[in-house]
Amino acid sequence: MDARSPRGSAVVPGLRHGADHIAPDCAGQNFYAIDRGLRDLLRLYLGPDDFQRLEYHFDRLGALAGGRLDELARIADRHPPVLHPRDRFGRDEDWIDYHAAYREMEQIAFGDFQFHAMSHRAGALGMDRPLPAVAKYTLQYLFVQAEFGLMCPISVTDTSIHLIRKFADAELREYLLPKMLSDDVATMWKGTQFMTERAGGSDVGAIETTARYEAGEWRLTGDKWFCSHADADVALLLARPEGAPAGTSGLALFALPRRLKDGRRNAYRIVRLKDKLGTRSMASGEIVLEGAVAYLVGAADRGLKQMMEQVNLSRLSHGVRAAAMMRRCVNEAMVCARTRSAFGKTILEYPLLRRQLLKIMLPAEQSLSMFLFAADAMDRANAGSSDAESLLRILTPLLKFRACRDNIPVATGAMEIRGGNGYIEEWVQARLVRDAHIGVLWEGTSNINALDIIIRAVGKSRAHKPLQATLEKLLDQATVIPASFRDRLRQTLDRSLQFAERVAADPMEEEHARQAAGGLYHIASAVLMTSEAAQAGADARRALYARLVLEHRLAPRDPLTPHDGAWEQPATEILLSERIASLDEIAGLLQARA
Numbered sequence: 001m002d003a004r005s006p007r008g009s010a011v012v013p014g015l016r017h018g019a020d021h022i023a024p025d026c027a028g029q030n031f032y033a034i035d036r037g038l039r040d041l042l043r044l045y046l047g048p049d050d051f052q053r054l055e056y057h058f059d060r061l062g063a064l065a066g067g068r069l070d071e072l073a074r075i076a077d078r079h080p081p082v083l084h085p086r087d088r089f090g091r092d093e094d095w096i097d098y099h100a101a102y103r104e105m106e107q108i109a110f111g112d113f114q115f116h117a118m119s120h121r122a123g124a125l126g127m128d129r130p131l132p133a134v135a136k137y138t139l140q141y142l143f144v145q146a147e148f149g150l151m152c153p154i155s156v157t158d159t160s161i162h163l164i165r166k167f168a169d170a171e172l173r174e175y176l177l178p179k180m181l182s183d184d185v186a187t188m189w190k191g192t193q194f195m196t197e198r199a200g201g202s203d204v205g206a207i208e209t210t211a212r213y214e215a216g217e218w219r220l221t222g223d224k225w226f227c228s229h230a231d232a233d234v235a236l237l238l239a240r241p242e243g244a245p246a247g248t249s250g251l252a253l254f255a256l257p258r259r260l261k262d263g264r265r266n267a268y269r270i271v272r273l274k275d276k277l278g279t280r281s282m283a284s285g286e287i288v289l290e291g292a293v294a295y296l297v298g299a300a301d302r303g304l305k306q307m308m309e310q311v312n313l314s315r316l317s318h319g320v321r322a323a324a325m326m327r328r329c330v331n332e333a334m335v336c337a338r339t340r341s342a343f344g345k346t347i348l349e350y351p352l353l354r355r356q357l358l359k360i361m362l363p364a365e366q367s368l369s370m371f372l373f374a375a376d377a378m379d380r381a382n383a384g385s386s387d388a389e390s391l392l393r394i395l396t397p398l399l400k401f402r403a404c405r406d407n408i409p410v411a412t413g414a415m416e417i418r419g420g421n422g423y424i425e426e427w428v429q430a431r432l433v434r435d436a437h438i439g440v441l442w443e444g445t446s447n448i449n450a451l452d453i454i455i456r457a458v459g460k461s462r463a464h465k466p467l468q469a470t471l472e473k474l475l476d477q478a479t480v481i482p483a484s485f486r487d488r489l490r491q492t493l494d495r496s497l498q499f500a501e502r503v504a505a506d507p508m509e510e511e512h513a514r515q516a517a518g519g520l521y522h523i524a525s526a527v528l529m530t531s532e533a534a535q536a537g538a539d540a541r542r543a544l545y546a547r548l549v550l551e552h553r554l555a556p557r558d559p560l561t562p563h564d565g566a567w568e569q570p571a572t573e574i575l576l577s578e579r580i581a582s583l584d585e586i587a588g589l590l591q592a593r594a
């Protein structure tokens, strides 16, 4: 345990130097118990049986995230992994040392909760079948409120298992899956994905790693430039078999084991670890493949297509991680705002600070609704719904694109609300600011995700059509919400879809892809929050968030006039209060135009 001063308490007994002026943090809170929005939405998206069986574990993880995991995450961030390239005999037996805090977090994630296996087999958390996606991503959301770095190895092991189950032949499945699905942290095989090379991250077709088939096995030669979870036991990667065409169509998918069947190290080396801005607890490195043995996964000419399944699963998880970090920011910002005094008042009383808080809360709530909606679509797609599959096709990059972008100003805003202490590494805000930025890089930058949404999901797959139908149906069903507000949402939905279609149809409009993608995200989240507010017993305040999205993200406005109507001040009062609201109380605030 870190030998530093006690944390989590504004008043440290025995100190006489003004410690009680410092706002406390969220240490010791249960991040599930304090998340009313999450608890309401889980009742909507999880069947009652699953909710009943799993709530104990949500609560348990919520307590860990505000407690032990949070402590471990802080220590692991301060003690990043260290690469040892050779052993003492000079053999290239590279290995990475992790701090005991990281190892303890692994035990919680892979041993106790079995995040990596919960979608693939029964047995995790006492379930008699794999967990629904809604439950898995909820658990990720709770975990990441404490620890972000380790979620990469957790998630990429989960997604590697998915690819091997779906595309590998029976022999490879039998070889890898029992090891990867194990819950014995000491012996299990964890997965990862190495795609990016110096020649190309976005431009995957530029990959230069080659695969040669000789003496009955594939051998890979090349240089992977960004390899997170660098010492994983099995990596999925793309390489070009000799003689295959240039570009993406010539890429095949391989599984690269760290150790060969006879126990020797495979012929690749981790040559160095990256010195990173964030995700410091987890090791990202560079890897040189020197004729390494690998197993072909699926068809040799479908490598990228297969790999995109992993990319899309990771994108969804990244959206969830951004939602989680934004929630942590909200929790921290609220504690500061309620306890820090300036000029004789708590800072929560100042109008400008209240506005800042709303700017943190709004994107956090949008992403919560969007990730649960996407996870629900995944569950329905897995159950055979082709509409839900199309829905997931567009929701995944939408969530990744917008939530990961929002996470950056939200983290900065939460840091600012803590004042100067927010910049100091012994408070979580500094780490949240550092960690937030990776979300716009890995699994595709913002541009790449926006192009995926507009050119491919809208233009080619027409996935916006089922999105439109689903959102319209939700609006039709939300009859308790004032009709004028639902009409405004409907009209804005139409305009957003028309804009997206126009950009998709005309290559000259490509520069507007991000704007169009943002519009779709915002209107989808506004409709969802309206529909959620309309549920019996739900917190109707979600409809006020929907109106904020409408006015501040989707409506035209003059930068030189105040853009809040008379409705916004009472709405802010209600949103910043610690209670829930009824529809009767807020209905009037949805009616008037700003």
Ligand SMILES: Cc1cc2nc3c(=O)[nH]c(=O)nc-3n(C[C@H](O)[C@H](O)[C@H](O)COP(=O)(O)OP(=O)(O)OC[C@H]3O[C@@H](n4cnc5c(N)ncnc54)[C@H](O)[C@@H]3O)c2cc1C
Residues within 6 Å of the ligand: 193, 194, 195, 196, 199, 200, 201, 202, 203, 226, 227, 228, 229, 274, 276, 279, 284, 438, 441, 442, 443, 444, 445, 446, 447, 448
């Ligand atoms: C810490 C860290 C860990 C990582 N871990 C992994 C890992 O484990 N496995 C892995 O495979 N990769 C990993 N990556 C790599 C990451 O996915 C890439 O860095 C990312 O996809 C961007 O690729 P690039 O760096 O080559 O940038 P580039 O592709 O060169 O992009 C540079 C800029 O050009 C823009 N751009 C490119 N094409 C277009 C276009 N058509 N239209 C408009 N703009 C465009 C991009 O948006 C970006 O702003 C990691 C990266 C980091 C930083």
